[in-house]
Amino acid sequence: MKRPVKSIAVLTSGGDAPGMNIAIRSVVKVARTHGVDVTGVRGGYRGLIAGDFTPLDAEKVSDIITRGGTMLGSSREPRFLEDAGKRDGIANLERAGIDGLIVIGGNGSQSGAKSLHELGFPTIGVASTIDNDLHTFEMSIGVDTALNTALEMLDRLQDTASSHNRAFVVELMGRNSGYLAMMAGIASGANLVLTPEFPVTQDEVVEACRTAPRDHSSPHFIIIVAEGSPLKAAQVVDGIQDVDGPFSGARLTVLGHVQRGGTPLVFDRTLAARSAELAVRALLEGKSGYVAGLSGGEYNLVPHEVAIQPDVKVTESLVRLSRVLGA
Numbered sequence: 412m413k414r415p416v417k418s419i420a421v422l423t424s425g426g427d428a429p430g431m432n433i434a435i436r437s438v439v440k441v442a443r444t445h446g447v448d449v450t451g452v453r454g455g456y457r458g459l460i461a462g463d464f465t466p467l468d469a470e471k472v473s474d475i476i477t478r479g480g481t482m483l484g485s486s487r488e489p490r491f492l493e494d495a496g497k498r499d500g501i502a503n504l505e506r507a508g509i510d511g512l513i514v515i516g517g518n519g520s521q522s523g524a525k526s527l528h529e530l531g532f533p534t535i536g537v538a539s540t541i542d543n544d545l546h547t548f549e550m551s552i553g554v555d556t557a558l559n560t561a562l563e564m565l566d567r568l569q570d571t572a573s574s575h576n577r578a579f580v581v582e583l584m585g586r587n588s589g590y591l592a593m594m595a596g597i598a599s600g601a602n603l604v605l606t607p608e609f610p611v612t613q614d615e616v617v618e619a620c621r622t623a624p625r626d627h628s629s630p631h632f633i634i635i636v637a638e639g640s641p642l643k644a645a646q647v648v649d650g651i652q653d654v655d656g657p658f659s660g661a662r663l664t665v666l667g668h669v670q671r672g673g674t675p676l677v678f679d680r681t682l683a684a685r686s687a688e689l690a691v692r693a694l695l696e697g698k699s700g701y702v703a704g705l706s707g708g709e710y711n712l713v714p715h716e717v718a719i720q721p722d723v724k725v726t727e728s729l730v731r732l733s734r735v736l737g738a
């Protein structure tokens with residue numbers, strides 16, 4: 412018979428996302444109501460390998476609701492890709508008397524969590540990545556806040572772009588995913604969106620600029636380029652600098668890590684609180700090998716091997732809509 416879960420650990424891994432702190436807080440508060448101790452692992456998988464643990468209680472997680480980032484710290488730890496790193500991590504957890512682990516993070520982090528589960532250590536993930544590329548999850552923690560941040564910046568750029576009749580090329584985050592770029596493009600009325608999923612050539616970009624309507628009262632042209640697009644933002648700027656279009660000159664803005672910071676918005680706060688609650692309950696019920704989050708319109712547990720499959724949220728119909736709205 413399995414022994415009851417008395418002590419669990421939580422870590423945040425990979426790119427931080429607004430809402431991770433709320434997920435940590437929810438883990439602590441939910442676990443405490445079941446009489447379960449919670450240990451925080453500092454610095455993601457790096458801290459797991461080093462045994463860098465800290466006890467968490469209600470006081471430690473007070474006043475973190477409004478803070479972006481992660482109070483536990485995060486890392487991208489190559490040693491955790493190796494068997495030795497994983498085994499060291501499990502040995503540290505067992506030595507500390509921990510019965511189960513919650514991993515808050517995106518694709519790479521959940522691959523690591525899957526390995527821990529396969530090595531026999533009870534592990535449950537919480538879907539959290541601004542890239543929104545975890546398969547079957549509608550929205551992961553951080554996406555909504557990151558999108559709103561990007562949108563605010565795009566609206567500001569539109570003001571200056573209109574004033575100078577300029578083209579702006581804006582790079583948004585998304586290593587392998589064009590989700591942020593596509594959704595921000597649709598929401599801001601961008602003229603063109605370049606994603607890794609639907610690559611666009613330099614010739615196509617030039618043609619779109621050249622044929623942009625000239626009868627607009629404040630002509631400008633905004634091109635959003637996802638970080639992972641094969642045609643890079645800087646190349647796009649070079650390619651359109653001297654195009655004979657209804658605007659003159661082009662400027663580059665890279666929003667970068669700005670999108671990862673900031674106070675989490677209400678959607679991310681509730682998403683984080685509820686996904687983490689589900690993860691704790693799953694561990695207490697003796698489950699392992701799942702990711703908790705919003706999937707299929709409800710809070711669900713999705714097997715790790717499904718969650719880390721390549722995702723296809725940027726669809727042809729979204730591309731079509733963005734072109735219609737941006738024309």
Ligand code: F6P
Pocket residue numbers: 425426487517540541542584585586587638671
């Ligand atoms: O995974 C989220 C993300 O923000 C990606 O969009 C981006 O490519 C990457 O992290 C950047 O990683 P780092 O913080 O290691 O530079």
